[in-house]
Amino acid sequence: EIVLTQSPGTLSLSPGxxxxxxxxxxxxVSSTYLAWYQQKPGQAPRLLIFGAxxxxxxxxxxxxxSGSGTDFTLTISRLEPEDFAVYYCQQYGSSWYSFGQxxxxxxx
Amino acid sequence: xxxxxxxxxEVKKPGESLKISCKxxxxxxxxxWIGWVRQMPGKGLEWMGIIYPxxxxxxxxxxxxxxxxxxxxxxxxTAYLQWSSLKASxxxxxxxxxxxxxREFDYWGQGTLxxxxx
Numbered sequence: 281e282i283v284l285t286q287s288p289g290t291l292s293l294s295p296g297x298x299x300x301x302x303x304x305x306x307x308x309v310s311s312t313y314l315a316w317y318q319q320k321p322g323q324a325p326r327l328l329i330f331g332a333x334x335x336x337x338x339x340x341x342x343x344x345x346s347g348s349g350t351d352f353t354l355t356i357s358r359l360e361p362e363d364f365a366v367y368y369c370q371q372y373g374s375s376w377y378s379f380g381q382x383x384x385x386x387x388x
Numbered sequence: 389x390x391x392x393x394x395x396x397x398e399v400k401k402p403g404e405s406l407k408i409s410c411k412x413x414x415x416x417x418x419x420x421w422i423g424w425v426r427q428m429p430g431k432g433l434e435w436m437g438i439i440y441p442x443x444x445x446x447x448x449x450x451x452x453x454x455x456x457x458x459x460x461x462x463x464x465x466t467a468y469l470q471w472s473s474l475k476a477s478x479x480x481x482x483x484x485x486x487x488x489x490x491r492e493f494d495y496w497g498q499g500t501l502x503x504x505x506x
Contacts, residue, residue, distance in 0.1 A: 281450070315492035317433075324483055324499055325425075325433065330492035368433055372491030375447055377423065377435040 282307055282373050284380035292388040299356040301383045303369035308349050313372040316345055316354045319382075320365045328367075329354060361387075390414040392422075392484055392497035399503045400474050407470035408500045410484030417465035418442040421487035424458060424469045427499075428480045438487065439467055474504045 283306040293299055303314075311332040317325040327336040329345035332352060342357040356363055364387050369380040395409040410422060423438040437448040441460040448458070460467045467484055482500050485493035 313491045315490070317493075319433075324496040325485075325493075326496070327488075327492055327494050330488060330494070331490045334490075336492075336494065370433075370435075370492070376449065377438070377491070379425075379433040379435065382432045 281376055282309060282371055282378055284369050284371055284378055286367075286369060286380035286383045288383060289381075290384045290386060292386050293359055294388045295359050295361055297359050299354075299359055299363070299385055301354040301356075301367055301385070303347075303352040303354070303380050305350045305352075305371060309352075309371045309373060311348050314345075314347070314352050315370045317368045317370065318363075318365045319368065325368065356385075359385075390486065390495045392486060392495055394482075394484060394497040394500045397501040397503070399505070401506055402474060402476055402504055404474050404504075405470070405472050406474055406502065407468050408482060408502065410467045410469075410497050412465045412467070412486065415486075418462050422460065422467040423485050423487055423493055424456075424467075425483045425485060425493070426452075426480045427483065433483075436469070436482075441465075441467060474502075476504050476506075478502060479504050 285304045287302045314332040316329040319325040333345045344355045366382045366384050391413045393411045424436040426434045436452040437458045439446045439458045441462045457470045484497040486495040488494035
């Protein structure tokens with residue numbers, strides 16, 4: 281089973297700043313099978329990025345994903361007020377899926 | 389428009405059984421896997437299992453194998469998650485989600501809150 285570890289646990293930033301969220305896997309993950317989600321309180325998760333770097337339909341271009349192997353990154357170039365939420369990475373490998381524990385992005 | 393609509397909130401007692409549902413529309417239900425994800429209060433997302441409604445091929449996370457049963461009725465485009473004997477620790481929000489081509493979950497249901505309390 282592949283374990284995903286996200287860091288930091290909480291990130292405190294101001295609107296307009298750049299956010300960099302990390303997702304590290306316990307073993308190599310195919311870039312094709314790495315995704316990122318955003319979850320706001322009381323809502324279902326929303327797909328942001330799939331295939332490590334492809335934006336889902338309707339996702340603004342301030343969101344970008346990168347990485348390969350065991351290290352992946354979600355970058356939000358200029359934070360908007362609606363971006364403050366919890367973010368999860370997710371992988372698929374050998375018929376199993378797993379999520380990271382999440383990074384909470386909060387307003388500073 | 390792709391939609392996954394889940395059944396409503398449930399309040400149950402320990403030891404009771406429960407089956408919650410997830411109805412898909414706006415796409416070919418038999419052509420996409422449907423996964424189930426648990427979110428305990430204040431916690432993160434946990435993958436429980438997944439089913440291919442086309443032939444009912446089902447996979448379970450080792451953490452949930454034997455604890456729940458996932459099924460689907462393709463005639464009514466609905467997937468199910470069921471428990472035979474609930475525990476207080478099953479209290480959580482449960483989401484269904486459609487799996488896309490890169491093994492991502494591209495569309496999500498609104499969630500079903502299950503509360504188990506004596």
